[in-house]
Amino acid sequence: MKTQKRCDLHVHTNYSYDNSHKNTMEKNVLSAIQKGIDVLCFTEHIECCSVNTFEGYPHAERKREFDRLVSLYSDQIKLLLGFEMGSPHRHPNELAFLRSLEPDMIIGSIHHPTDYHNINYRMSQADYEKLYDQEVRRLVECGGFDVLGHADMLKKYHTNFRTDEAFLTETLRICVQNGIVPELNTSSMRQTDVMANSTESMISTRMARVYASLGGKYVTISSDSHSYKTLGSHFDETYSNIADVLSLCYFEKGKLVELN
Ligand SMILES: [Zn+2]
Numbered sequence: 667m668k669t670q671k672r673c674d675l676h677v678h679t680n681y682s683y684d685n686s687h688k689n690t691m692e693k694n695v696l697s698a699i700q701k702g703i704d705v706l707c708f709t710e711h712i713e714c715c716s717v718n719t720f721e722g723y724p725h726a727e728r729k730r731e732f733d734r735l736v737s738l739y740s741d742q743i744k745l746l747l748g749f750e751m752g753s754p755h756r757h758p759n760e761l762a763f764l765r766s767l768e769p770d771m772i773i774g775s776i777h778h779p780t781d782y783h784n785i786n787y788r789m790s791q792a793d794y795e796k797l798y799d800q801e802v803r804r805l806v807e808c809g810g811f812d813v814l815g816h817a818d819m820l821k822k823y824h825t826n827f828r829t830d831e832a833f834l835t836e837t838l839r840i841c842v843q844n845g846i847v848p849e850l851n852t853s854s855m856r857q858t859d860v861m862a863n864s865t866e867s868m869i870s871t872r873m874a875r876v877y878a879s880l881g882g883k884y885v886t887i888s889s890d891s892h893s894y895k896t897l898g899s900h901f902d903e904t905y906s907n908i909a910d911v912l913s914l915c916y917f918e919k920g921k922l923v924e925l926n
């Protein structure tokens with residue numbers, strides 16, 4: 667169950683709309699090798715809502731660059747190509763298109779829940795948190811992707827946020843049922859990304875243990891880096907909290923591979 671290897675399976679580069687053009691794939695590869703990361707997966711943002719990065723996305727250019735880096739560095743690191751798709755349950759045709767490109771892994775995440783509810787007034791924080799949780803629930807009920815991204819992301823942004831653990835437990839039970847692997851996203855643990863409202867990963871290692879008690883076997887650990895400088899952040903301390911009950915995995919062409 668324990669592995670000595672390190673992975674980072676949720677990484678953004680200059681092919682994501684919210685990144686600096688200086689954060690190239692190659693800089694990420696070199697940084698990952700230097701940090702002793704064994705498996706690295708690029709997961710650029712694909713959104714189809716008011717933020718639309720699906721139309722005109724440079725898939726061919728990105729794949730060419732990825733293939734070039736594989737040919738240069740594959741003896742030093744395993745490189746994978748994936749996507750982080752926002753609300754895939756609301757965009758089945760676009761999700762099918764991304765699958766047709768045969769990515770290694772698709773992360774399904776919720777980023778813009780109000781876009782899908784015609785909400786034109788300012789919601790209370792409590793209502794927004796409820797809406798977010800409900801969207802994550804719909805996402806895992808529909809499935810069609812590999813990894814559930816930052817299931818309780820609002821802990822990163824909302825002061826006084828408390829994960830609804832009973833609701834999340836049921837969401838994780840559906841993940842087990844539908845073969846979806848939750849990630850432990852460490853971006854909430856970095857001072858560099860946000861005004862840190864949390865010291866926990868998303869989901870927390872405590873909730874990862876609940877997922878294990880429900881029959882879950884695998885998780886991914888990821889930094890959700892938007893800069894090569896933060897690759898692999900908090901990997902060791904996060905892994906040490908779950909290594910006795912869960913195994914790490916990655917996906918290759920959509921097939922789960924245990925990291926060992
Ligand atoms: Zn995300």
Ligand SMILES: [Zn+2]
Pocket residue numbers: 676678750890
């Ligand atoms: Zn991300």
